[in-house]
Amino acid sequence: AQTVTQSQPEMSVQEAETVTLSCTYDTSENNYYLFWYKQPPSRQMILVIRQEAYKQQNATENRFSVNFQKAAKSFSLKISDSQLGDTAMYFCAFMYHSNFNKFYFGSGTKLNVKP
Amino acid sequence: EAGVAQSPRYKIIEKRQSVAFWCNPISGHATLYWYQQILGQGPKLLIQFQNNGVVDDSQLPKDRFSAERLKGVDSTLKIQPAKLEDSAVYLCASSLGPSKPGTDTQYFGPGTRLTVL
Numbered sequence: 308a309q310t311v312t313q314s315q316p317e318m319s320v321q322e323a324e325t326v327t328l329s330c331t332y333d334t335s336e337n338n339y340y341l342f343w344y345k346q347p348p349s350r351q352m353i354l355v356i357r358q359e360a361y362k363q364q365n366a367t368e369n370r371f372s373v374n375f376q377k378a379a380k381s382f383s384l385k386i387s388d389s390q391l392g393d394t395a396m397y398f399c400a401f402m403y404h405s406n407f408n409k410f411y412f413g414s415g416t417k418l419n420v421k422p
Numbered sequence: 423e424a425g426v427a428q429s430p431r432y433k434i435i436e437k438r439q440s441v442a443f444w445c446n447p448i449s450g451h452a453t454l455y456w457y458q459q460i461l462g463q464g465p466k467l468l469i470q471f472q473n474n475g476v477v478d479d480s481q482l483p484k485d486r487f488s489a490e491r492l493k494g495v496d497s498t499l500k501i502q503p504a505k506l507e508d509s510a511v512y513l514c515a516s517s518l519g520p521s522k523p524g525t526d527t528q529y530f531g532p533g534t535r536l537t538v539l
Contacts, residue, residue: 311464313464340526342527344530350532351530351531351532351533352465352513352515352530353530354527354528354529357527398464398465402526404520404526406477406520407453407470407472407477407478407520408453408517408519408520408526409478410455410467410528412464412465412466413464414463414464415462415463415464
């Protein structure tokens with residue numbers, strides 16, 4: 308069975324600073340995909356960044372980057388130059404393909420960016 | 423490109439009543455997901471459709487929850503009768519489908535917040 312663990316229920320960071328959110332997962336699959344989703348307060352969930360497990364290079368999207376450690380089954384999200392608009396719940400998600408795509412979500416980390 | 427649409431956005435009912443939620447996925451998306459998100463938790467998959475067929479409903483409480491996807495497009499999720507513990511946000515998401523697993527990303531709707539009194 309696949310599991311996704313986010314061990315930090317809540318984090319705070321000062322505006323313009325850098326913060327790292329942790330995610331670990333457990334799977335016996337070799338080919339899979341990892342995602343970070345952002346859910347602002349009372350707003351819908353949007354994709355932040357995705358990583359294919361077969362790619363060694365870490366994905367980056369502007370101020371967002373990941374540190375993907377396949378052997379350690381770790382997939383952390385780094386947010387650089389934090390902005391007030393980054394305040395949100397962040398969910399780590401895992402997907403693998405069998406006959407259909409199966410997604411698993413972590414419990415989330417609430418990030419507060421302080422002015 | 424229009425996003426995933428859901429209605430209603432909010433619903434308040436009393437326990438033992440019935441309620442239905444509607445979802446319209448992104449055009450051309452073969453896969454549709456219904457999630458239940460309890461406050462402070464991550465989304466929990468209730469049911470997943472591929473076109474108009476169910477591929478995963480292992481976590482759907484089938485004694486009270488039902489869902490259908492007519493003609494492989496719109497979908498409705500129904501709860502009958504509702505319990506207090508059903509209070510949650512119900513999220514609908516869609517994706518292109520397994521034909522392109524390398525680029526399969528879920529797109530979420532705004533959700534329906536259900537309060538059961």
